Amino acid sequence: MNQVLASMAGNVWKVLVQAGDQIEAGQEVVILESMKMEIPIEAETAGTVKAVKVQEGDFVNEGDLLVEFE
Amino acid sequence: MFDKILIANRGEIAVRVIRTCKRMNVKTVAVYSEADAEAPHVKLADEAYLIGGSRVNDSYLNIDKIIEIAKQTGAEAVHPGYGLLSENSAFARRCEEAGIVFIGPSPDVIARMGSKIESRKAMEEVGVPVVPGITHPLADEEEAAQVASKMGYPVMLKASAGGGGIGMQIVRSEEELRKAFAGNQKRATDFFGDGAMYIEKYIENPRHIEIQILADKAGNTVYLWERECSIQRRHQKVVEEAPSPFLDETTRIAMGEAAVRAAKSLGYSNAGTIEFLVDTDRNFYFLEMNTRLQVEHPVTEEITGLDLVEWQLQIAAGQLLTFGQSDVKRQGHAIEVRIYAEDPKTFFPSPGTITKFSVPEGKGIRHELAVNERSVVTPFYDPMIAKLIVTGDTREEAIDRLQSALADYHVEGIKTNIPMLQQVAAHPAFRSGDTTTDFVTVHLQRK
Numbered sequence: 001m002n003q004v005l006a007s008m009a010g011n012v013w014k015v016l017v018q019a020g021d022q023i024e025a026g027q028e029v030v031i032l033e034s035m036k037m038e039i040p041i042e043a044e045t046a047g048t049v050k051a052v053k054v055q056e057g058d059f060v061n062e063g064d065l066l067v068e069f070e
Numbered sequence: 071m072f073d074k075i076l077i078a079n080r081g082e083i084a085v086r087v088i089r090t091c092k093r094m095n096v097k098t099v100a101v102y103s104e105a106d107a108e109a110p111h112v113k114l115a116d117e118a119y120l121i122g123g124s125r126v127n128d129s130y131l132n133i134d135k136i137i138e139i140a141k142q143t144g145a146e147a148v149h150p151g152y153g154l155l156s157e158n159s160a161f162a163r164r165c166e167e168a169g170i171v172f173i174g175p176s177p178d179v180i181a182r183m184g185s186k187i188e189s190r191k192a193m194e195e196v197g198v199p200v201v202p203g204i205t206h207p208l209a210d211e212e213e214a215a216q217v218a219s220k221m222g223y224p225v226m227l228k229a230s231a232g233g234g235g236i237g238m239q240i241v242r243s244e245e246e247l248r249k250a251f252a253g254n255q256k257r258a259t260d261f262f263g264d265g266a267m268y269i270e271k272y273i274e275n276p277r278h279i280e281i282q283i284l285a286d287k288a289g290n291t292v293y294l295w296e297r298e299c300s301i302q303r304r305h306q307k308v309v310e311e312a313p314s315p316f317l318d319e320t321t322r323i324a325m326g327e328a329a330v331r332a333a334k335s336l337g338y339s340n341a342g343t344i345e346f347l348v349d350t351d352r353n354f355y356f357l358e359m360n361t362r363l364q365v366e367h368p369v370t371e372e373i374t375g376l377d378l379v380e381w382q383l384q385i386a387a388g389q390l391l392t393f394g395q396s397d398v399k400r401q402g403h404a405i406e407v408r409i410y411a412e413d414p415k416t417f418f419p420s421p422g423t424i425t426k427f428s429v430p431e432g433k434g435i436r437h438e439l440a441v442n443e444r445s446v447v448t449p450f451y452d453p454m455i456a457k458l459i460v461t462g463d464t465r466e467e468a469i470d471r472l473q474s475a476l477a478d479y480h481v482e483g484i485k486t487n488i489p490m491l492q493q494v495a496a497h498p499a500f501r502s503g504d505t506t507t508d509f510v511t512v513h514l515q516r517k
Contacts, residue, residue, distance in 0.1 A: 008418040010449045034449035035411070035419035037304075059449075062420070 004067040006060045010034025021049045030066045071387050072147050076140045079151030081440035084111035087149050090379040099143045103129030105448045124450045130154045133161050137168050147171035156362040173386040175340045175361050183359040193356045196335040198328045201355045203270035211251045217269050224272040231262030240272050273349045275506045279314050280345040281329035282370045287339045290391045293326035294370050300505045310366035311405040312373050315503030321352045341378050368459045372404035403468040407491045409456040411447045414490040421449045425483035430475045434461045
């Protein structure tokens with residue numbers, strides 16, 4: 001099981017994938033927004049999205065689980 | 071002088087304005103968002119009013135609400151700080167219409183300097199140099215070669231429709247230009263659907279050096295020397311100092327006089343700053359004008375002994391400058407560093423609760439703080455939480471003081487850029503004054 005974690009604390013601005021999507025390494029899966037900065041979060045490896053753990057507008061802390069895939 | 075003013079801002083700048091107001095016996099009205107209910111500026115002001123939700127659009131940018139509170143509380147003037155509404159000409163106009171003094175220049179001047187083309191024209195009219203470039207697309211390779219040879223190499227070949235560095239190429243000779251032109255034009259057409267090409271003079275290893283001015287409503291205008299603000303990350307300044315380690319006296323005075331000429335021609339009043347790019351031969355080119363107080367104003371205050379907020383209030387109240395250019399002092403050296411709530415390596419924001427906050431005290435150390443122990447740094451606003459300003463008789467002394475002050479600066483609970491600032495302060499290139507705008511990329515290997 002692979003996971004994509006938040007690299008900073010902030011609000012979930014955009015969720016770019018949904019369960020079942022095929023993703024490639026380096027693909028942006030979520031965009032976080034904090035302190036007037038937008039930070040795209042990328043998947044490190046390729047796989048299929050199993051579950052998206054956050055919704056747009058959620059507040060996440062650094063290290064929180066955003067997306068699970070396999 | 072005003073009896074009471076409203077401060078339409080938050081953080082360290084609101085605190086900074088309140089401090090001067092207290093000394094001048096001017097009463098202060100603070101406004102705040104839900105996230106800022108416990109913020110220092112709310113506690114320090116004589117009165118404070120909740121204006122809306124945590125997001126800036128609901129609170130600090132809510133013009134109607136801010137004007138309503140100014141009227142309700144009998145505030146005679148509004149200090150906009152920096153950022154937020156400070157360069158919003160519509161806000162300045164609304165204040166005027168409501169019979170409230172906007173502490174800044176006229177709405178027309180704000181609007182004019184807010185436009186890249188307009189401000190460039192205004193500067194050209196009074197002989198202030200701008201980065202040489204053309205304002206119509208190039209017809210063909212021949213014209214490109216003609217324009218470039220007139221301008222002098224290197225030049226930047228730019229696709230009109232490009233952006234963010236895409237569609238731009240530095241060319242260093244006519245041969246290179248001729249080789250590059252057709253290909254770039256074709257790529258621009260393919261990628262952007264628009265093949266319009268421009269040429270601009272390319273400034274190599276530039277420095278960002280700006281001139282602080284003060285101008286009263288009768289047009290008396292002085293320059294308060296320069297600040298060098300070359301060290302930046304994500305195009306935001308991190309370290310600022312005065313005087314610049316690079317300028318010679320002739321260039322310094324030429325830049326000061328150009329800034330005064332520009333301000334006078336605009337009918338400018340208030341504190342203001344003309345930003346320039348300076349090349350390795352000390353040619354300077356206008357970048358933009360900031361029609362407000364700036365984050366880095368303390369370094370100018372330290373070397374001139376002037377309180378810029380006090381002068382903003384005096385000028386807005388109709389007081390004329392009581393000194394001329396020859397009275398403006400320049401003593402010692404001052405350096406400001408911005409403390410950001412962010413990861414020192416990735417520069418990603420780091421909101422959270424501050425669990426420990428202690429700052430060094432001593433000779434030549436000044437703080438401008440927006441937080442304390444137990445403050446919550448929220449994701450809603452700018453990451454800057456504090457500024458550290460050090461002074462010394464010489465630049466060396468100021469750098470020594472900066473290094474020891476940073477070593478004694480403790481923030482826990484959130485990440486800050488202090489480790490990055492320590493790297494800058496300890497770097498031989500910084501010590502030697504080699505502070506170009508690519509300092510962070512070149513010397514710290516980061517973007």
